[in-house]
Each structure stands twice: as structure tokens, then as C-alpha cells.
Amino acid sequence: MGIFIIREERVDREVSVVLVDGYLDFDAAPALKESIVNQLDEGTRHLIVDLTQTEFIDSTAIGVLVGGLKRVQESGGTLAVVCTNANIRDIFALVGLDDMLPLHRSRDDALSAIASTA
Numbered sequence: 001m002g003i004f005i006i007r008e009e010r011v012d013r014e015v016s017v018v019l020v021d022g023y024l025d026f027d028a029a030p031a032l033k034e035s036i037v038n039q040l041d042e043g044t045r046h047l048i049v050d051l052t053q054t055e056f057i058d059s060t061a062i063g064v065l066v067g068g069l070k071r072v073q074e075s076g077g078t079l080a081v082v083c084t085n086a087n088i089r090d091i092f093a094l095v096g097l098d099d100m101l102p103l104h105r106s107r108d109d110a111l112s113a114i115a116s117t118a
Contacts, residue, residue: 002056004028006035014077015114016044017107021053024061032061036068045077046114050107057088062095069101078102078117080110 002023009017016039020032032049039047049065051057065081072079080102083089092098104110 006031014045017048017050019050024054024057026060029060029064033064047079048110049081051083082107082110
């Protein structure tokens with residue numbers, strides 16, 4: 001069981017950021033799911049999940065991200081992931097998610113990508 005902190009930030013009416021610090025594992029996955037669902041229920045169409053401060057991710061959390069992606073796409077929105085950790089980026093590539101979930105190296109890059117699709 002790792003330590004984690006999940007925070008939410010509203011960028012504007014349709015864009016929100018969910019930030020994850022620490023270990024995104026089996027214990028943290030339900031809180032991540034709740035945060036994603038809350039943001040979407042509050043009207044977010046474009047969601048950024050910022051993993052810049054995330055040290056570890058497991059398959060449960062990856063499943064939550066995939067579920068979040070499906071839910072966002074159903075509402076005509078987008079989900080982008082910010083990740084600078086090479087090990088986590090490698091995990092996304094290994095399971096083939098780097099093609100499904102756009103990975104960005106900064107929040108500004110993710111915001112620019114969202115702006116170009118909106």
C-alpha cells in the first residue's frame with residue numbers, strides 16, 4: 001500500500017485536471033475513479049490526468065484510466081495524460097495504451113492538444 005494524494009483543479013468551464021501524487025495502485029484506484037466521475041458529473045468535457053508526481057501505477061489504476069477515457073469519449077470529450085516518469089510511460093507503451101491515451105510531457109502540452117480538438 002503506497003501513499004497517494006489526489007487533487008482536482010478546474011481550468012475553465014469544460015476543462016479539469018486531476019493530479020495524482022505518489023502511488024497509483026489498488027488502494028488509490030477507487031479514489032481516482034471517484035475523482036474522474038465527479039469531474040465529469042460536474043460538466044467537465046475535457047479531462048487531464050496529471051501523473052507528473054506519480055511514482056508507480058498498477059493495472060487497476062490503468063483500468064480506471066481506460067474506463068475514464070470511454071466515459072469522456074461517450075460525452076464527446078477528450079482525456080489526456082501528463083506523464084514524465086519514463087517507467088510509467090514504458091508501462092503505457094507495453095500495454096498498448098500510448099496509442100489510446102495521449103501522453104504529454106507537460107500540462108501546457110496537454111492543454112494545447114485539447115484546445116486543438118475543441
